[in-house]
Amino acid sequence: MYTIGEVAQLVGISTHTLRYYEKENIILPDRNERGERKYTESHLQWLKFVLKLKETQMPITKIREYAYLFTKGENTVIDRLKLLEDHKSSIEIQLKTLGETNKMLEHKITSYKEMILKRGDEAVTGSRRQ
Amino acid sequence: MYTIGEVAQLVGISTHTLRYYEKENIILPDRNERGERKYTESHLQWLKFVLKLKETQMPITKIREYAYLFTKGENTVIDRLKLLEDHKSSIEIQLKTLGETNKMLEHKITSYKEMILKRGDEAVTGSRRQ
DNA sequence: ATAATGGTTAAAGTAAACTCTAAGTCAAGT
DNA sequence: ACTTGACTTAGAGTTTACTTTAACCATTAT
Incomplete structure (x- = not known):
């Protein structure tokens, strides 16, 4: 389990950007008792994939679309x-x-x-x- | 000699964008008696090169910098x-x-x-x- | 003659993707 | 006790690269 600061460090983006991605429904971490964001290993993997899409010029809207389909399960x-x-x-x-x-x-x-x-x-x- | 509209058609960008590039000192066409922009073949070649730089993610500021150095001649x-x-x-x-x-x-x-x-x-x- | 077409300008508006600010909570260190 | 540092939120501000608007002029087609 990683805090937002740790994830930011690990992937090389700012905590601001991570919160922005969350607002855009691109990555939705868990929360602890204190309401703080907690990222699992699989959140981290997903984030790294997202960043590869971004680096290869996929717009945020498309990434969000893909993330949305993912949450909708098998029939997408x-x-x-x-x-x-x-x-x-x-x-x-x-x-x-x-x-x-x-x-x-x-x-x-x-x-x-x-x-x-x-x-x-x-x-x-x-x-x-x- | 091409008009702004012809150039726009030829390279697939809008006349608006061409005027914007001019304001940014990226391409400076000649003018005719009526003050209208006239682009030569070499303007067109330069523009095509600029668009390649843009497509490969060079920011406008860098492109402008390169264009500026060009106008300053040999010692750049x-x-x-x-x-x-x-x-x-x-x-x-x-x-x-x-x-x-x-x-x-x-x-x-x-x-x-x-x-x-x-x-x-x-x-x-x-x-x-x- | 008049309407359409294509040119001109300065300046305002837009979209994308952050980035920052303000005001606050909470836990640990001195 | 108090400061430091990391987290929270909502919302405002910034940057890049256009894109649109408004108001105008000149040539060509009907």
Whole structure:
């Protein structure tokens, strides 16, 4: 069982954000006698999954939708499947764009490096002339 | 030479967004006698590059910074190189996260499909019992 | 002639995702 | 006894990146 502060530390987000996610029904921890939030290991796993979805650009509303379907049990499996398949498509598009842009940057970076080298040569020649 | 509307069509963003990018000093088109924006082929190429940076999660402020360095000419090459190298690193991190999450989703999707198949079997068995 | 189309501006409004503030409770340490 | 630190709430504020509005001008089609 983790407190909100411990979870925040463990996953690298703020306690504010954790409370915000709760308000958005994305993660609903237990409470102790004093009304304080208590996160179990499985809450932590779920949270880590949520953060992976977030890092791969799934909007909070979609994540909330998935979380909601989860609470509704077995007969939402088809909907959950569709949601994950849609997100997988989105990831594949992102992979494509990132791959292309990575190549573009490689080229630009190479040509910048060449420019710097040539400018360096000139500087050296210049200094020799002095 | 393209009008703002033509450029908007060509790259798939709104004229509003193009004016916003101009206000942010990201793209500064020419003007005709009537004060209307005129975009050249090279404006268009630059814009397409900007959109690739945006699609790969570079914030507008960074893009503006790169655009600013560009206008300052040759002696900003080292700074521009650094900026692009930093972005390349960011892209590589994204590629890693996306790849991992893609695999996770593959597993989840497979197990959801199995659940649906099994539930389907039961339904069939159930209907046969009637 | 007039209405539609496409351009102009400055400025206000919006959506998403936090992030912070204020005002409070509670338990432990000095 | 009192301060420190971690928790609580409701609600206000912030940032980013647009997006819309209002009020206007110029060209083209009916």
